[in-house]
Amino acid sequence: MIALSLAEIAEIVGGQSHDIPDPATLVTGPVVIDSRAVEPGSLFAAFRGENVDGHDYAERAVAEGAAAVLATRPLGVPAIVVDDVQNALGRLARAVVERLGTKVVALTGSAGKTSTKDLIAQVLQRKAPTVWTPGSLNNEIGLPLTALRATQDTEHLVLEMGARGIGHIRYLTGLTPPRIGLVLNVGTAHIGEFGGREQIAQAKGELVESLPKDGVAVLNADDPLVRAMASRTEARVLLFGEADDADVRAENVRLTEHGQPTFTLHTPTGCSDVTMRLYGEHHVSNALAAAAVAHELDMPADEIALALSEAGTLSRWRMEVTERPDGVTVVNDAYNANPESMRAALRALAAMGKGRRTWAVLGQMAELGDEALVEHDAVGRLAVRLNVGKLVAVGGREASWMQLGAYNEGSWGEESVHVSDAQAAVDLLRSELRPGDVVLVKASRSVGLERIAQALLEGFEGEGAVR
Numbered sequence: 001m002i003a004l005s006l007a008e009i010a011e012i013v014g015g016q017s018h019d020i021p022d023p024a025t026l027v028t029g030p031v032v033i034d035s036r037a038v039e040p041g042s043l044f045a046a047f048r049g050e051n052v053d054g055h056d057y058a059e060r061a062v063a064e065g066a067a068a069v070l071a072t073r074p075l076g077v078p079a080i081v082v083d084d085v086q087n088a089l090g091r092l093a094r095a096v097v098e099r100l101g102t103k104v105v106a107l108t109g110s111a112g113k114t115s116t117k118d119l120i121a122q123v124l125q126r127k128a129p130t131v132w133t134p135g136s137l138n139n140e141i142g143l144p145l146t147a148l149r150a151t152q153d154t155e156h157l158v159l160e161m162g163a164r165g166i167g168h169i170r171y172l173t174g175l176t177p178p179r180i181g182l183v184l185n186v187g188t189a190h191i192g193e194f195g196g197r198e199q200i201a202q203a204k205g206e207l208v209e210s211l212p213k214d215g216v217a218v219l220n221a222d223d224p225l226v227r228a229m230a231s232r233t234e235a236r237v238l239l240f241g242e243a244d245d246a247d248v249r250a251e252n253v254r255l256t257e258h259g260q261p262t263f264t265l266h267t268p269t270g271c272s273d274v275t276m277r278l279y280g281e282h283h284v285s286n287a288l289a290a291a292a293v294a295h296e297l298d299m300p301a302d303e304i305a306l307a308l309s310e311a312g313t314l315s316r317w318r319m320e321v322t323e324r325p326d327g328v329t330v331v332n333d334a335y336n337a338n339p340e341s342m343r344a345a346l347r348a349l350a351a352m353g354k355g356r357r358t359w360a361v362l363g364q365m366a367e368l369g370d371e372a373l374v375e376h377d378a379v380g381r382l383a384v385r386l387n388v389g390k391l392v393a394v395g396g397r398e399a400s401w402m403q404l405g406a407y408n409e410g411s412w413g414e415e416s417v418h419v420s421d422a423q424a425a426v427d428l429l430r431s432e433l434r435p436g437d438v439v440l441v442k443a444s445r446s447v448g449l450e451r452i453a454q455a456l457l458e459g460f461e462g463e464g465a466v467r
Contacts, residue, residue: 001043001148002096003028006068006080009043012095013070013088015080020068025078027067031089031148033141040065045085046072047141086140090175093144097176102131102154104176105293108161108169108204109184109220111340112286113138115278116184117160118314119290123307127299128155135315136335138162140171147176156297163203164193173210180296181207181235182218182289186225187340192369201225211235218292220285221246240292241285248292250284259352261287265305267295272305277312279319279331280348282341317450319348324460327435329356332453333442337365339375343382345442350386353438357389361425361452363443364398373401380405384415389437391416394425395447422448426455 007023010016017023029041035057038044044061046054046069058075062068068078070085082088097104105124107117114136121132131154133146138160150157161172173181186201194200208217208229217233220226221241230237240248250263261284262275276283287308294304313320317335324330329352333345342365349358360383368375380402383391393403399418406416419425429439429452439456443449 001027001029001031001150002099002152004096006078009068009092010080013080013082013091015070015082015088018074018079018081019076020078020080025067029065029067031070031092031145033145035061035064038064038066042066043068043070045070045089046075047085048072089141089144089148093147094175094177096150097147097157100150100152100154102150102157103180103297104178105156105158105180105182106161106173106176106178106207107159107182107184107289108163108207109182109226110187110200110204111338111344112184112282113160113162114315114335115283115313115318116182116286116289117158119286119308119311120158120293121314122311123290123294123299123304124156124158124297126303126307127294127297129153130156130158132158133160136160136162140168140175143172144175161207163206166194166199166203167206169203169206170210173207177210177212178207179212179215180218180293181211181215181233182293183207183220183226183229184285184289185220185223185340188338188368188371188375191371192367195369197225201229205229205232208233208235216296218289218296220289221249222285238292238296240288242288246288248288248295250288253281253284255281255351257354259348259354263287265291265301265308267291267301267304269295270301272302274305274308276308277310279321279352280344281351282344282348317453319345320453321352322457324457326460327437328433328456329438330453330456331438331440332450333440334445334448334450334453336445337363337442338444339365339368339379342379342442345440346379346382346386346388349388349438349440353389357434357437358387359390359392359429359433359437359439360388361392361394361429361439361441361449362399362402363394363447363449364396366444366446372398376401377405377408380407380416381409384409388415390414392425392428393418394422394443394449394452395420422451422455425449425452429456 029039215235221239221243320332393399403418
């Protein structure tokens with residue numbers, strides 16, 4: 001964060017100083033919400049959660065070097081006391097971003113946000129210092145924490161914005177007003193909470209509504225609900241996709257023998273070939289979105305293509321591919337799942353596994369509401385249609401729907417199996433995997449199926465496993 005005195009911070013957030021010997025003391029380190037992450041000069045924001053109250057760790061945070069604590073009550077240590085820590089954190093983030101004048105890029109969508117954000121970050125970092133959302137910290141706490149990592153040298157701030165209801169993205173754009181707003185797609189993630197795709201589109205479109213007249217709305221030309229958002233903004237519109245009228249588009253899309261996409265990138269300033277290190281054709285759309293943003297920030301097509309070709313995975317458990325020394329390939333995509341990302345992962349598995357035996361180890365897709373049965377059944381059927389060798393459905397009712405879909409779609413009933421939990425899946429795989437097999441592991445984050453991928457790699461990581 002840029003250096004600010006405790007007096008300046010108190011004024012920005014509307015707080016009262018308590019037990020601060022010198023109000024001129026500077027906060028020079030990051031703003032953190034975990035006392036274990038405190039560095040000298042940090043500001044520790046004390047949040048009260050369901051199980052842990054950050055105020056209980058204030059003394060420890062100061063002992064570890066925090067300049068002060070942002071809190072809701074005096075604590076006997078240097079503190080700035082406010083009515084609402086979350087609100088104060090947001091006010092501080094907005095003030096810092098306004099002082100810096102950093103170019104803010106915000107993105108949202110039902111699927112692919114984190115992968116696209118990681119691509120944008122890696123492309124823009126080649127041009128100028130860039131700060132971006134770590135992992136999926138895209139909510140009302142994670143977003144201001146990311147913004148507060150910006151320094152005087154930061155030219156680009158890339159912020160992922162998530163939403164679980166109408167008004168969420170509007171709130172986030174109020175904290176860090178973007179100049180470039182990117183909407184990837186409108187799918188069925190969290191449809192149980194929103195009530196329908198139209199409501200999801202309404203929520204995602206809040207991003208383009210926030211843009212200034214001299215801003216840019218980067219919209220997916222291949223998604224009708226996203227394309228229609230052009231009418232909801234006064235900003236200039238830039239389309240990306242495979243549609244003929246897209247400003248940034250891909251031609252000659254194909255997959256390598258390993259399942260990595262290759263295509264010719266076309267931008268308004270030129271064209272260049274891209275061969276990605278990531279796996280799955282769905283990354284073409286993500287790459288085009290990143291290219292559109294980079295084009296708007298004055299990067300030429302050849303530099304964008306080179307950056308996309310060299311970009312890797314920055315966030316854990318998202319199509320994280322590891323080949324064991326015995327030839328078994330483990331694809332850990334267990335961070336999260338929705339119907340769109342599940343279909344994309346299955347298609348990537350099919351492409352990677354040509355000529356090899358494939359396993360899809362899948363669990364529940366959460367927050368689908370009334371669509372849960374239909375969507376889980378459809379995923380099971382798709383696994384069979386893609387000739388996945390075997391579907392292992394892990395968990396309770398939703399997993400059983402997935403397995404039943406595969407059973408009904410298959411010819412012999414041998415294409416799928418339902419197991420009760422992660423350990424049962426591990427036991428099955430350890431007994432039946434053979435060299436050359438490819439295993440995809442994917443489910444919603446709450447299911448915790450990353451434990452399966454980790455168990456399959458135990459004992460191999462130190463023996464030459466290749467990522």
